[in-house]
Every structure is written in C-alpha cells, then in structure tokens.
Amino acid sequence: MNDDAAALAATIGGRVRHERQDRRWTLDQLAEAAGLSRRMVVNVEQGSANPSVGTLLRLSDALGIGLPALVQPPERALVTVTRSGEGAALWTSPNGGCAVLVAGTRPPDVLELWDWTLAPGDAHTSAAHAAGTHELLHVLEGEVVMEIDGATHILTTGDAAGFAGDVPHAYRNESVIPARFSLAVLEPGVGTTAIGRPR
Known part of the structure; x- marks a missing residue:
C-alpha cells in the first residue's frame, strides 16, 4: 500500500x-x-x-x-467540504482506474456521491446492495457500459441513468480512452433494520 x-x-x-x-x-x-x-x-x-x-x-x-x-470524522457539521484530492479512494485498478467517495450523508438515509474513472479495459462488478438502494450515474467523459441485472446499456458523454442498486450490476470501459462518471447511491433506512443485511 x-x-x-x-x-x-x-x-x-x-x-x-x-x-x-x-x-x-x-x-x-x-x-x-x-x-x-x-x-x-x-x-x-x-x-x-x-x-x-x-x-x-x-x-x-x-x-x-x-x-x-x-x-469521515465522526463529527457533525452544518457543511462538510471535501476539497479536490481529499476524497477517499476506495477502489483502484491496475490500469489506473479509481473510485473516490467525495461526499456522503449519515444514517438513516445514506446518500453517497462518487467520482469514478475507468481506464480502458477496466471493469467493476458489484453484488446486489441492500433492498431499496438506488443509483444515479452521469457520464462526464467517454463511454460506460452498464450491466444491470443482466441487461446491458451503453452510455456516452452527457448520458445519465437511474437504476435499482439492489440487483447485481457492473460498470465497464470497453473503449480505448478513459471514462469518467459521477455516481450517487441512496441507501434508505441504514441501521433501522436487522443487522447483517446481505450486500
């Protein structure tokens, strides 16, 4: 590391x-x-x-x-600012891809905002999230191939999609140039149901 x-x-x-x-x-x-x-x-x-x-x-x-x-620090503030370069890089690829968690809210309704870069050839596969999870994806640069519960969707610069995050899904870059997108993930009711919910 x-x-x-x-x-x-x-x-x-x-x-x-x-x-x-x-x-x-x-x-x-x-x-x-x-x-x-x-x-x-x-x-x-x-x-x-x-x-x-x-x-x-x-x-x-x-x-x-x-x-x-x-x-994030365990303190509450009216405004939480994440400066450029200060987000938490929680996924990286050998090709140079990166997923950075740039902002998020606290329970019970957790909203996450991500800045993703997929290098050419990168792919990220995600198991189904907790029931009721929703995701919004907006392509800022390049082309992103989304696979949502087995169905494939191709998004190019400026395209956006909303989908249920509680099914298996994946993001891929099958082009020869990097792709960048913003991703918002809403997970309602965190901490209000039985612990150990499957992810």
Missing part, C-alpha cells in the same frame, strides 16, 4: 474498531453480523488490509452507520 492508502486503511480500521467497541461487540459478533471472516475484521481494524468496497459496505451495514461514516 502507498502512504495515502495506508493512512485511509488506518482511518477505516480505527473507525470500525471504535464503532464495534461502542456497541460492546466482540470481533466474532461483528464478523457474523457482516458475513465476513474474523480474520478479515481483524485485518481491517489493524489497517493491514486493503478491503474491497463490498467488504466496507458489509461492515458499515452491520454497524448501521453507512459507508461515508467509515471514512
């Missing part, structure tokens, strides 16, 4: 540990609630893992706090 990734992993690990201890949960209880191995939870808390977005979503859902809370 580079220095930025290591710092982010340490921040996430500390927040997961704080939230777990605040609930007086053991490592095993959090692992069971999140549907993860105990070893994975230990690695995340120690900052020694570079967890996938799916793993982070499972942890944030189990804790009932929403993904943005794992990477």
Whole structure:
C-alpha cells in the first residue's frame, strides 16, 4: 500500500474498531453480523488490509452507520467540504482506474456521491446492495457500459441513468480512452433494520 492508502486503511480500521467497541461487540459478533471472516475484521481494524468496497459496505451495514461514516470524522457539521484530492479512494485498478467517495450523508438515509474513472479495459462488478438502494450515474467523459441485472446499456458523454442498486450490476470501459462518471447511491433506512443485511 502507498502512504495515502495506508493512512485511509488506518482511518477505516480505527473507525470500525471504535464503532464495534461502542456497541460492546466482540470481533466474532461483528464478523457474523457482516458475513465476513474474523480474520478479515481483524485485518481491517489493524489497517493491514486493503478491503474491497463490498467488504466496507458489509461492515458499515452491520454497524448501521453507512459507508461515508467509515471514512469521515465522526463529527457533525452544518457543511462538510471535501476539497479536490481529499476524497477517499476506495477502489483502484491496475490500469489506473479509481473510485473516490467525495461526499456522503449519515444514517438513516445514506446518500453517497462518487467520482469514478475507468481506464480502458477496466471493469467493476458489484453484488446486489441492500433492498431499496438506488443509483444515479452521469457520464462526464467517454463511454460506460452498464450491466444491470443482466441487461446491458451503453452510455456516452452527457448520458445519465437511474437504476435499482439492489440487483447485481457492473460498470465497464470497453473503449480505448478513459471514462469518467459521477455516481450517487441512496441507501434508505441504514441501521433501522436487522443487522447483517446481505450486500
């Protein structure tokens, strides 16, 4: 991990540990609630893992706090500003692609705003999110191939789409130039249903 990734992993690990201890949960209880191995939870808390977005979503859902809370300071402010370059890069590809969480709200209705870049040949596949999740995607540059529950849609610069995020979905760049898009994800009712919802 580079220095930025290591710092982010340490921040996430500390927040997961704080939230777990605040609930007086053991490592095993959090692992069971999140549907993860105990070893994975230990690695995340120690900052020694570079967890996938799916793993982070499972942890944030189990804790009932929403993904943005794992990477933002636990303080409430009227306005939270994320300066250019300060977002949390939670996915990267060997080709240079990157997904940066640039803003988010707190539970119960968690809204995430992402800045995605897919390098040529990049693909990101996501399992179905929690029931009721919705996503909005707006292509800023290039071409994005979306696959939503088995159906393929091709979006080019300026195109936008809205879709249910509680079905399997994927984003791909099959062109020879980078693609960039904004993604908003709404997950209603975080922390108001049974813990350990599948992701």
